[in-house]
Amino acid sequence: MEAVVEATDLEKTYGETVALAGASLAVDRGEVFALIGPNGAGKTTLVRALTGTTEPDGGRARLLGEPPTAVDRGRLGVLPQEFSPPGRLSARELLSYYAGLYDDPRDPDDVLADVGLADAGDTWYEDLSGGQQRRVCVGSALVNDPDVCFLDEPTTGIDPAGRRTVWRLIEDLADRGTTVVLTTHDMAEAERLADRVGLLADGSLVAQGSPEALVREHGGASRLTVETAADPEAFDDLEYPVERPERGRDRSSTGAVVVRDIEPAEIGAVVDFLEAEGIEYTELSWAEPDLEDVYLALADRTERERTARLGDAGGDGDGDELARAGETA
Structure with missing residues (x-):
């Protein structure tokens, strides 16, 4: 069976900036595929290439x-990252306008209810909160009941x-058979929604798989974070590996160490050690x-490899970062 969404070795450059460097993926009917990756990785460019823009x-x-440009646009729903409809139209008027672009659209009031704005239909777009505005934008991508939906950071700014x-x-x-491709920086969102996740870095998909499979392969060991001012050397006699966290998620304002590769039943042994050592x-x-x-490990690895390549080429990377400033996602 042919994939609903397919990219094979896609390449795209803007001047000297490489936005896509051989990106490949395939998404089946009714599947939710989440694209994750650092700013500048090429996510938005990939979505634009897949939608024919x-x-x-x-x-x-x-x-x-x-080919994307040959597809009936009524079968597609597209939510761009930047979307600024007229502010002096109500939420209902906006959805009615977009509904009018299609032959057999959904009722705008039903769409408002779906995005949780049934009571805000008469409110001007400019008077809605940022999160409500984004939900109206999500609704505009769904008003035609698309077969394939592309959502570029759909929940940005939503409470x-x-x-x-x-x-x-x-x-x-997805349960009704719609194929969804979304980009997100929210790992909880990707983990909950996606059947498969692709990590895009430097214009290439460096890993793809179900969230569970990616965690098994790249996530590393379980960890016990100990909030303490003590140095890791104080834990030298503990039987588990201990380190000072290098990444922000395990740090605290008072200091911490991380005990790796430990199961819940073994936490008592660490507590006994702490008490015995004072x-x-x-x-x-x-x-x-x-x-x-997974994201941090793969992004760190990709960044180290990129830095090494630049070093071998005699560059310091500043030009590359400045060039990427024009790519927003």
């Missing part, structure tokens, strides 16, 4: 079995309750690896 320099994109409303909506779409601590927290660990 950017012509790639090399490779091939296919959408519903056709937690509204975010969950959008998540449930995306899950319902090491003061304020908190213990245990966690399994998750998609954020």
